[in-house]
Amino acid sequence: MSKKHISLIGVNHKSTPLEVREKVALTSGYEETLNRLRDEEAHEYYVLSTCNRVELIWVSEDTAESTPRMLRFLFGDAVDSAEWDGYSYIYHDRDAVAHLFKVSASLDSLVVGEAQILGQIKEAYRYASQYGCTGPLLNKLLHKSFSVAKRVRSETGIGSAAVSISSAAVELARKIFGNLGDKKVLLIGAGEMAELAAEHLLGQGVEGITVANRTLSRAVALAKRFNGSACSLEELAEQIETVDIIVSSTGSSELILRSDDVRPLMKVRKNRPLFFIDIAVPRDLDPELNEIENVFLYDIDDLSQVVQMNRSEREKEAVKAERIVEEETLKFAQWQDGLTITPTISALRKKADRICISEVSRTLARMNLSDSERQKVEKLAQSITAKMLHDPLQFLKSESCRKGDDSKIDMVRTVFGLENDDPDN
Amino acid sequence: MTQETLIQEINYLLFLAVLTVTLLSCAAYLVFFLSQKKPIRRWARFLLIGSWILQSGYIVTRYMTVGSTPITTYHEAVFFFAWATTSAYLSFRWRYTVRNFGTFVSMLVLGLLIGSSLASRDIIPLEPALQSLWLPVHAGISLIAYGFLGLAFCGGLMYLLQERELKSRKLGYFFSRLPSLEALDQLNSHCLAVGFAFLTLGMVTGIFWSKQAWGTYWRWNPKEVCSLIIWCIYLVQIHQRFTVGWRGRRGAQMIVGGFVVVLITLWLVIT
Numbered sequence: 001m002s003k004k005h006i007s008l009i010g011v012n013h014k015s016t017p018l019e020v021r022e023k024v025a026l027t028s029g030y031e032e033t034l035n036r037l038r039d040e041e042a043h044e045y046y047v048l049s050t051c052n053r054v055e056l057i058w059v060s061e062d063t064a065e066s067t068p069r070m071l072r073f074l075f076g077d078a079v080d081s082a083e084w085d086g087y088s089y090i091y092h093d094r095d096a097v098a099h100l101f102k103v104s105a106s107l108d109s110l111v112v113g114e115a116q117i118l119g120q121i122k123e124a125y126r127y128a129s130q131y132g133c134t135g136p137l138l139n140k141l142l143h144k145s146f147s148v149a150k151r152v153r154s155e156t157g158i159g160s161a162a163v164s165i166s167s168a169a170v171e172l173a174r175k176i177f178g179n180l181g182d183k184k185v186l187l188i189g190a191g192e193m194a195e196l197a198a199e200h201l202l203g204q205g206v207e208g209i210t211v212a213n214r215t216l217s218r219a220v221a222l223a224k225r226f227n228g229s230a231c232s233l234e235e236l237a238e239q240i241e242t243v244d245i246i247v248s249s250t251g252s253s254e255l256i257l258r259s260d261d262v263r264p265l266m267k268v269r270k271n272r273p274l275f276f277i278d279i280a281v282p283r284d285l286d287p288e289l290n291e292i293e294n295v296f297l298y299d300i301d302d303l304s305q306v307v308q309m310n311r312s313e314r315e316k317e318a319v320k321a322e323r324i325v326e327e328e329t330l331k332f333a334q335w336q337d338g339l340t341i342t343p344t345i346s347a348l349r350k351k352a353d354r355i356c357i358s359e360v361s362r363t364l365a366r367m368n369l370s371d372s373e374r375q376k377v378e379k380l381a382q383s384i385t386a387k388m389l390h391d392p393l394q395f396l397k398s399e400s401c402r403k404g405d406d407s408k409i410d411m412v413r414t415v416f417g418l419e420n421d422d423p424d425n
Numbered sequence: 426m427t428q429e430t431l432i433q434e435i436n437y438l439l440f441l442a443v444l445t446v447t448l449l450s451c452a453a454y455l456v457f458f459l460s461q462k463k464p465i466r467r468w469a470r471f472l473l474i475g476s477w478i479l480q481s482g483y484i485v486t487r488y489m490t491v492g493s494t495p496i497t498t499y500h501e502a503v504f505f506f507a508w509a510t511t512s513a514y515l516s517f518r519w520r521y522t523v524r525n526f527g528t529f530v531s532m533l534v535l536g537l538l539i540g541s542s543l544a545s546r547d548i549i550p551l552e553p554a555l556q557s558l559w560l561p562v563h564a565g566i567s568l569i570a571y572g573f574l575g576l577a578f579c580g581g582l583m584y585l586l587q588e589r590e591l592k593s594r595k596l597g598y599f600f601s602r603l604p605s606l607e608a609l610d611q612l613n614s615h616c617l618a619v620g621f622a623f624l625t626l627g628m629v630t631g632i633f634w635s636k637q638a639w640g641t642y643w644r645w646n647p648k649e650v651c652s653l654i655i656w657c658i659y660l661v662q663i664h665q666r667f668t669v670g671w672r673g674r675r676g677a678q679m680i681v682g683g684f685v686v687v688l689i690t691l692w693l694v695i696t
Binding site: 172174175176177178179269270271272273290293294296298302 | 587591592594600604605606607608669670671672673674675
């Protein structure tokens, strides 16, 4: 049986400009992507797509063969193949594990320490497991990544110092408008990011929130939560006459607002400033908007600039967090190494022997037996454990396990509790 | 030593003191701007208030030496201009606080004081025809108007700096140090409105003075034409700002441009 490798490729906000990420982003949603990945003949696979990154994790026996296929899958025809290497990062085995842990612990985020990423990873995992794409290796890996994230959050100050994209946007809004008390906010698109931004802005005491969405029912539902009003996308122009801050985060692949739509509205607004925040990938708002006087447009990459400012304090905590990630990566590697037959058999035997010896010696200490009687009792205990172990060992040595079905080995390890309590492994 | 020479001596010492204290205040404001440490700002404020007291003292002693309101030579007018700007700022601070505004204003005041120190401090006796109560009223009011317009100029500059950073989306040095655009825009509106009110009042009193001195309300001499141009520039700005909404960047550009015209004509008219 050849060893299985975990590999990861991806593009993120550091490696790839927004224009390229837009093309890679999975606008069709997880379901279709996972279905298409089924044809790629990986043992297990998982896709994560957020506004800052797209990552593919898969398990294969031959990484040299599978990596180019996955790159092709990731970029498709959207990007010239000569540029693939420049835009993407590729990790195998331990590096891939470390990278995933870093991502889930929000160390690789645009805003280091923001909490959204864990939710996004969980959601992506929910899809992957629902469509049966993950197996024992990735199940374990992803669950582990959740607990790493939790550990980093509780043991370091990275989360408390975190300023998310939305609070960066709030900081900018305050530099443009000063007091936000009499300002109105329009959310275009009712996604999670929009919700978060709205919460932040409400925290600053904005006067009112309007939600515009393609499906009006979702807009109404979200508006209700914020005590705001809802409108349809057709009413955008009317709304822009009165609102001050616009947060756009739709999944649309085309621009929703063009600069020619907004320019005439500025006269009606008497040139009161407008602040557009585009947190959608692909972009919703025309980059030309920024050319209009008294209009300020920030997209996700621009917001990272703002965030940079309080990054240094968090860097110290990030070092602590990196150490946790390293530690957990090592643990995971140990677990993965144990996932072959020979170490499992020896771990099983060791555990049985240990229990046998400790129980026998405890009992014998309280009894007054002769040497020969003593030997008989010891023999009895040994033969009981040997008989008990016979079938599981037979199962491990059988053909079905030899073929490399990790899940069976994993099951045995779980049933006998070999994960947590072998001190010398 | 006669009493007169004593006052002249005090007057000169006061002028040196004004320059020194204003320079120190300006330096303290700059250090505060760079370091953003609050105690330094308190020192800068005290120094600026001190400078205002000394400036007032200088004007009073100058009045005692000259015998009429010291507002007619280039040196006197520019010094009064600096005093009016400082007064406007201090009166303004009473009601609003605008982050780091003092840094810019103190630089303008220092610039004006240096400008006045470069001009001759000689006393030029006034033409008898011009001697009237209208002179101090007209010139004083006009220069107070310039003081407020000077504040608006500082606000406009700050607005342009902050706007440029926000527009370029590369937030750097000024972003955290300057106040919000809205606050600056309000400051500009306020200073423009107050400045324009004084400017109009100055025009009206000037017309009466002209009637008294020359027997006619309006003579179309260069000084009058320049004043009229300045008044019209600000009239247009006020009108556009409060009706059409010429605010933000264009408003700030107009304010900065208008003030540059004021400085140029001031120089042309008085010399």
